[in-house]
Amino acid sequence: MTGATGPRVAIAYHSGYGHTTVLANAVHQGAADAGAEVTLIAVESITDEQWAALDAADAIVFGAPTYMGSASAAFHAFAEATSPRWAERAWQDKLAAGFTVSGAKSGDKLHTLQYFAVLAAQHGMQWISLGLLPGWNSSTGSENDLNRLGFYLGAAAQANIDEGPETVTKADIETGRHLGARVARLAARS
């Protein structure tokens, strides 16, 4: 971490239609509220300065919508562009985490989160789980619960395919904020 200025957290994400941007902003807010310096990077237009921010980060959070059962193509293009850093072990031992959004309640989001974890492992990074019990899984639970979709590997949100980003649910936004805060706290400890 960076000492007096707090840990550096970078969020590298893609969003085709804005829903994943809502989650990225939530992760950003959670990490910033927990004291991190946060850089938000849209990977489809990443600049040299933003690559440098990734290299300098204590933790990188990967985010993408789930398209056809995995991260979107734009995110995959970014992941492939990290291969020189993979060869140099540039991100070795950094912390990593991930989030995704899909139209269906499941929608195979787990596969996207698993893909992020594998990408992190290829870079020698340390994966941070969501760290929450599942919500909405008992007679007293509801769709307003934190982690309402019951993921462990990262933050997952569901947004109806015929509605805009403004309809992303508060529970999913709060789950994203939780992940950001957790990453910042753990980055400050390492």
Ligand SMILES: Cc1cc2nc3c(=O)[nH]c(=O)nc-3n(C[C@H](O)[C@H](O)[C@H](O)COP(=O)(O)O)c2cc1C
């Ligand atoms: C090409 C494409 C593929 C998609 N594949 C899936 C999928 O596999 N599972 C799912 O539940 N939703 C799928 N969706 C729906 C998106 O995941 C959903 O609309 C999401 O909120 C989009 O996020 P974005 O606005 O950040 O792009 C797909 C959407 C598109 C455009």
